[in-house]
Amino acid sequence: MSKELSERKKKILHALVDLYIATGQPVSSADIQKGYMSDVSSATIRAELSALEALGYVDQPHTSAGRVPLKPAYQLYVGDIEHMGAGALTDAETAFIRSRFADKLSEVRDISKRAAEIISDVTNYTSFFVSLRGGSVVIDEIKLVPLKAGKVLVLIVTDEGIIADKTITVSEGVRHEYIESATRMLNNVFAGRTIGELEGMDLDSELNAETDSFRDIFDAVLAIIQTYMAEHGDDVVVEGALKMLDYPEYNNVEDAKNFLAVISDHDSVSELLAEAEDSIEFSVRIGKEDSGVDKCAIITASYKVGDEVVGRAGVIGPERMDYKKVIGVLEYMKKALGAVLDDDKDKD
Amino acid sequence: MSKELSERKKKILHALVDLYIATGQPVSSADIQKGYMSDVSSATIRAELSALEALGYVDQPHTSAGRVPLKPAYQLYVGDIEHMGAGALTDAETAFIRSRFADKLSEVRDISKRAAEIISDVTNYTSFFVSLRGGSVVIDEIKLVPLKAGKVLVLIVTDEGIIADKTITVSEGVRHEYIESATRMLNNVFAGRTIGELEGMDLDSELNAETDSFRDIFDAVLAIIQTYMAEHGDDVVVEGALKMLDYPEYNNVEDAKNFLAVISDHDSVSELLAEAEDSIEFSVRIGKEDSGVDKCAIITASYKVGDEVVGRAGVIGPERMDYKKVIGVLEYMKKALGAVLDDDKDKD
DNA sequence: GTTAGCAGTCGGAGCGATTGAGTGCTAGCA
């Protein structure tokens, strides 16, 4: 792979991957000649293929079979696509996408879910969407709301909305002044900080004689934030997990099970996406041997609002997947999502 | 099936199901004789089997094969088990269950999830757990909490906790008196009612000239409740969905896919469980032809706190599943869950 | 460097023989 391939070799390789993606069958020299290179004979193509095999780009399942692309071939192919521009979507497809985004979705989670659905439906592959709000949520304000029976509802208001599902019981009863000073204390400590910051901090040091009397409330608030962190670290949505089973690559139960196990575990999905490098917009990885999703390719794209990456979408499919289409869809989603998110911003 | 089977036929049938559950292979007359009826010859058993086949209890995949139980056979078998008492769990199993319930779980959802996990892990089948809090949640109180910038947080306090994920914007600003009268109005209408009641009611009739000025707040509250209904109607947890793929019955991708599609759709799971009759404690259904989960048996159990059914657990597995064990586990869970829930009640 | 032509390879489909598990039947026995 040190040397550049000749133009003809590249052309043959591209044709081979194209055909293999379309049919899933080993590609013969005659196939390539018929569809792509009627100017030379199949024998010539055979000779080239033989060379490509030696270079590790293609493989032969057995002596009398056609050639099958290997990882380097896919990589070259994907590179070509990114150069040449992605495949355009059909009108029906763009219409479909727009219609699915037509209803107003307010929750971030709903948008992620819808986006993942759309991607999966249009591409017919398994898709996932991760909203990266992790540590960057800013705590605006903490409110304590007295309820009946010595209970206090803790409200944590952030720029992303409210984290408020915890009632705590206070020993002191619900004296008004007590609640007020507790609220002051909590806001001193927490307000204006991001959740990410809190994680690394030594919070005990912030406590002093005065605040120490609110110790239990303080601990409760901290617990809520930590729970929130754990649950919402990265919000992962997976759609169309079962679609993978339609492809012959996963037509045996063992592999299918493996795949589903990985894909249903949100942590591993998050990890898969995290490996995408930040610097590039599209990242295609093919055949991760470890991690149970070998025989797969993963294409990811990052979505930004302003300068900040707010989400990352991905498609996972068989190595021989329709890269053009998938990249096209992810590309188009960038526009569509941008519109939805901006809309959402305006509403606030 | 009109006539009672002879004791010997029953015994043979029971043996046959036992063996079939253990091996998954068609059972021969010799097998039955060896393990269960050394007092008569295989020829006699063959004659009985032949009769049972005519009665529709068993089937022969082909002329020279053993017999396989049909639905009626399973039903008889399950009836026997329920009579005779379920299989006792091993010490290791009960210890495992207790240890998994050892950590304090406060959220209803966490408990459901844990329970489903335990059931699935001990039985090695797919399990689900539905918390039926649906319409019976009582609204205790509605609170409006003013936030910065003309926004108001709506809090709906119920006996099950708080539904509070909605901020609304009020045109009037956040004048204290306005908020107070709105709160009064809302509590007049909603407090003390269950969510289920609200659904059937003509709420507009409750509005009068006075309340009409709070129309937007009123509508917002209603919307929140309706959203809650839709999302929390029945809280369904499914665990170990992939375990089904270990059983040869689902060793082909087509069936596996079908099964997973049903099981991942919480609505259909909810439906499956809803079909369990309320009157009986254990409900076993075998081979629902429609609904994609044919070739399956479903065992459900209801769990009560006091007199109220709070949840329903189920196990779904191949028809030839280890009924004794599953029923034993569900039975034991009744005790274990009872303890956890009571504990939880005490804490409140 | 390219091509036509041909021999060689190998997977897969199709076919028949063989095996063996398990039955149904029948004649004889208690």
Next chain:
DNA sequence: TGCTAGCACTCAATCGCTCCGACTGCTAAC
């Protein structure tokens, strides 16, 4: 009348075999 021993029969599954055809690799000629 009910049970059993024994035997003939059936049929899925397995194996081995051949045949077919889709490809390739090679070689000799252009």
